[in-house]
Amino acid sequence: MRTAIATFVFAVVALAARGALQEAPVVVFERVTVIPMDRERSIADRTVVVRDGRIAEIGAPNTVKVPDGATRIDGRGKFLMPALAEMHAHIPTDRAEAERVLFMYVANGIGTIRSMLGDPSHFTLRERATRGEIVAPRMYLSGPSFSGQTAPTPEAATTRVLEQKKAGYDLLKIHPGVPRDAFDALARTADSQGIRFAGHVPAAVGLQRALEAKFWTIDHVDGYVEALAKPGAPEGQLFGVNLIGQIDESRIASLVAQTKAAGTWIVPTQVLIESWFGPDDVEAMQKWPEMKYVDSEDLTQWVGVKRKNVEAFSADHRQRYIALRRKLIKALHDGGAGILLGSDAPQVWNVPGFSIHREIASYVASGLTPYQALATGTRNVAAHFNLDRAGTIDTGRLADLVLLDANPLQNIANTSKIAGVMVGGRWLSKSEIDKRLNEGR
16 A cells, blocks of 8 residues: 555656646647546547646537647547556666657556666666656566575575655566475565565465565466466476366366455457467567567567467467467456556557557456446556546546547557547647657557
């Protein structure tokens, strides 16, 4: 709770600083269809006034007076919804590359990111974003990760928790390899210091202990396939892809109930797994539109990863594995466990910002409705961080918005049909976004 309060204070201070330094004009969306995300609905023909980084007024066109000097945006035929979140993001340490990646998130309608592999330089980036010097989403920052190398003993884990709490990170990132005794020390110290931990489930810890310790989020659905494996199954590899012939699906309901009881949220990063093991042809994947923003050496490496995974497992094996993960996502959602939108970008085949649209589509492919999928990146994120001024469109809410050319409630693919993005009340038109993306290539 203390972490949530601190991050909320940061958001308010950041918003005030942006407004004061930029003296942003009033922005008005006229005759737009609003998707408020308070429930499954859309409201046609509305005028939305944004002032000082917040939504100041919403109403029918004949009831809202457009302030003199306002920036007016024609919303006819367009749809206004809360900006999305990328809850498993990475920020480079190189300054120029970090700024490019942060802009790519915003360009794709992402107003909030949770950095899941921290570095001290990220505090400077967040401060610069607060001052309006760079275009960036709101940032929640994890510290450098806990792994078998960085936290091999209880003493090392305890010291690392205390250091990251003192440094001001918002959460702790768990990577594989942490021994059980070191994890137990980590969890005790984190609880005593009021800082949450999230990420992978180390093999020595296991899903049951992770839920008992109340991970804030479990990312990649890590540990769940392994927990479904029958007795005598081999050790899991790559999130349990090798275990598909050893699965007892009757255990799913129990795992879902335990997850809900623990209050642990799930960040699936499903598109990462589907890119690794899915049926998409590697030649076709190289022609995805966003690949023009990828360095040729990186793309060559990604091709190698895909081909290696295709060779390692049969098409049927890979299809069954993806189907099981989708079943888990649907069961967790239906069972009341919170799902948060996150793709793991930049990562293999995941171009920052662009991958979030593939991720959210994978939730619909898993059986969620478009509204339920959109909630994972909007209202669910606000609930997770205990923020009552974000995640929906209403008077007084933070003005982190995305304007779309088509209705995402009808087709989730429409989240990528972006006409413009607003972060902290700062408006970026599609033409400006495209210009900056092309300049950064």
